[in-house]
Amino acid sequence: MKNKKVYIIKASGKIEEYKPEKIYHSLIRTGVDESIARDIVSDVSKFVKNGMTTRHIYQHTIRLLRERKMSYAQKYTLREAIMRLGPEGYPFEHYFAKILEDYGYTVKTNRVIRGKCVSHEIDIVAVKDGKRYLIECKYHNNFGTKTDVKVALYVYARFLDLEEYFDRAWIATNTKLSLDAIDYAKCVNMKVTAWHYPYNESLEKLIERKKLYPVTILFDLNDEMKLRLLKSGIVFLREFVNTDHKLLSLILGISPREVRQIVGRARYLVEGY
Amino acid sequence: MKNKKVYIIKASGKIEEYKPEKIYHSLIRTGVDESIARDIVSDVSKFVKNGMTTRHIYQHTIRLLRERKMSYAQKYTLREAIMRLGPEGYPFEHYFAKILEDYGYTVKTNRVIRGKCVSHEIDIVAVKDGKRYLIECKYHNNFGTKTDVKVALYVYARFLDLEEYFDRAWIATNTKLSLDAIDYAKCVNMKVTAWHYPYNESLEKLIERKKLYPVTILFDLNDEMKLRLLKSGIVFLREFVNTDHKLLSLILGISPREVRQIVGRARYLVEGY
Incomplete structure (x- = not known):
């Protein structure tokens, strides 16, 4: 960890000191193992520079999480997944x-x-x-x-x-x-x-x-695919993994083989690690 | 007046039928003589075309009013004068x-x-x-x-x-x-x-x-001059006409002769027609 103070820009436009503890706690809250959280925070702290946006830092954190464990990264992006529901997609x-x-x-x-x-x-x-x-x-x-x-x-x-x-x-x-x-x-x-x-x-x-994640949390689908799922009434990830693969293939416009892979990864998130 | 329906665009973006009665009533409400109001509405109706904005029509009406009687036009612009108070000028x-x-x-x-x-x-x-x-x-x-x-x-x-x-x-x-x-x-x-x-x-x-018109109603002053008046605590037109001409000349950065002319026209609006 650095000892010099670094200032970053929040989503609101406000400037605040970069505090590695904040990322650490948000990772722990998400359910990330303590040792992995420490590793990631240490990597993020090397990456952070004066004037960086929290969004940029967040994306870097996600990238590091994905490298370690996909399901962690997906849980960590829950907040963004909820934002991706609206305003045009799904109220x-x-x-x-x-x-x-x-x-x-x-x-x-x-x-x-x-x-x-x-x-x-x-x-x-x-x-x-x-x-x-x-x-x-x-x-x-x-x-x-x-x-x-x-x-x-x-x-x-x-x-x-x-x-x-x-x-x-x-x-x-x-x-x-x-x-x-x-x-x-x-x-x-x-x-x-x-x-x-x-x-x-x-x-x-x-x-x-209750693992009621919205389908917008899936990395594997693009925005248009997610929208089509929501419009078809498939909102929870749980509904997604329980939907007939042929039907999903039809809704998403991808091959049954791709569907099987995506559902596999989604099932992992819904059913535990 | 025209018999063909004409559609105009409101400030909200909504489209509605042009109705000359609306302008007539707004003029009467402002205190314009009935015969002048009729004349103006007839002129405005010749001017209005499909797809015109209410703002454009409003500005044309003001122009016609000014040609007839300056004080009418100023009263008619009261609503805009209040808008010109804020948001940066005067709360x-x-x-x-x-x-x-x-x-x-x-x-x-x-x-x-x-x-x-x-x-x-x-x-x-x-x-x-x-x-x-x-x-x-x-x-x-x-x-x-x-x-x-x-x-x-x-x-x-x-x-x-x-x-x-x-x-x-x-x-x-x-x-x-x-x-x-x-x-x-x-x-x-x-x-x-x-x-x-x-x-x-x-x-x-x-x-x-009570003729509590704000100074922003004056045609003769530009936005910067109005702002300087407001910042000096001269908010009502009444205060404006009762302020020492030398002081006004100083605040507005114009000659005492110009001040005298502007105050003369303002007095006309405050004291009646």
């Missing part, structure tokens, strides 16, 4: 609704419900154990954006207007939440699913716990 | 706070207040007759944008979080409000000041009733 609220179904919720997307004052379009209406949730999904295709307190405020006001139909408001987002958004949500008892928050119920934990 | 909330002061409110801008859940930055805190108002200002420098129901929702949630400090929430905007934003505001007893709404208390009515 984030549909993906999140599918995750909730897997957790035993009954869900309906894009419902218009008349409140005390006005009508509201609700991204997801979810029910579990007799509790009714009003879910607002916030998708950003930009790593630097945070979901801020204004979102939490308007979702809560919307919930109040629809109080007779719901027991709890819920924000689901693929980005981080601002600190006051978190404080506000806690204070008004709003449920939150965000990137890295809350610790044990964050978006990535919900996905990883 | 809309400061202009609106000055208007409120003229109506007997005590005002403070950009206050941070700790609510039950989180801290909020309030654009304007206004007090009148013992009632305390939380005012959120929404400025858009684009004719096509509407302030939507999400704004009304989050302002109301903010008000609820600060309920002990305020009696009523209030949205002030230089754009129109969406219909459900209006419905929601009515329903939760939120005060609203917007473009053309509410009829007798709209932003333009508040300005016109």
Whole structure:
């Protein structure tokens, strides 16, 4: 590791000191073995130079991970895979609704419900154990954006207007939440699913716990192929590996032999290492 | 007037049929004499062609108005003058706070207040007759944008979080409000000041009733001169005409003779026709 301070550029445009610990922890969080994580961080630190973007560093990290273990790299790219779902491909609220179904919720997307004052379009209406949730999904295709307190405020006001139909408001987002958004949500008892928050119920934990990876996580497919899978209703990697190979060959426009290889690698990610 | 349908492009990009009545009513609302309004609309209708932008038509209307009576044209451009205040020049909330002061409110801008859940930055805190108002200002420098129901929702949630400090929430905007934003505001007893709404208390009515035109309405000054006036604290046209000519000459960088001419025309607009 270097001793000289190095400054890098974040997705938001802000400049911060390069801290190897950050990459180390993100690798550990992904499930990478400690010794491999140390190796990679050491390699990355040799590579990092003043003025480099975090994106550039991230891509280099992925490359190093891939050289060691493909499945690690794929898990590490989960966040990017979720971003690649939208905005034109597949609405984030549909993906999140599918995750909730897997957790035993009954869900309906894009419902218009008349409140005390006005009508509201609700991204997801979810029910579990007799509790009714009003879910607002916030998708950003930009790593630097945070979901801020204004979102939490308007979702809560919307919930109040629809109080007779719901027991709890819920924000689901693929980005981080601002600190006051978190404080506000806690204070008004709003449920939150965000990137890295809350610790044990964050978006990535919900996905990883049941291996609900989206097909966009596959390195082997190009964007057009991924889009065709999503449009065909094959959203989870799990659905992908369980789909008939002939059908996949038809959807993707590649040979059954190639399909078999890709499904093999995908199966590895879904079923464990 | 033409009998053939003509389609024009709005600021929002939407296409709609050209309707001469719309221009007629906007002129009458501005206070233009009926016969002059008819003349102008007839001239505009000859000029309008398929695919023209509303902006282009607006500029042509202004030109025709100026040919007839300068003061009419200036009043007609009030909306654009307000847009020219911001975003870099002079914050809309400061202009609106000055208007409120003229109506007997005590005002403070950009206050941070700790609510039950989180801290909020309030654009304007206004007090009148013992009632305390939380005012959120929404400025858009684009004719096509509407302030939507999400704004009304989050302002109301903010008000609820600060309920002990305020009696009523209030949205002030230089754009129109969406219909459900209006419905929601009515329903939760939120005060609203917007473009053309509410009829007798709209932003333009508040300005016109007391002739609180901003200096950006003056044709005779370029953008840099207007900015220098605003930075010097000369915001209302009324303040402009009451400022010492030598000082104005210094601020604007033009001769006292030119100042006298410009102030003369400005006085005409402030003091009546």
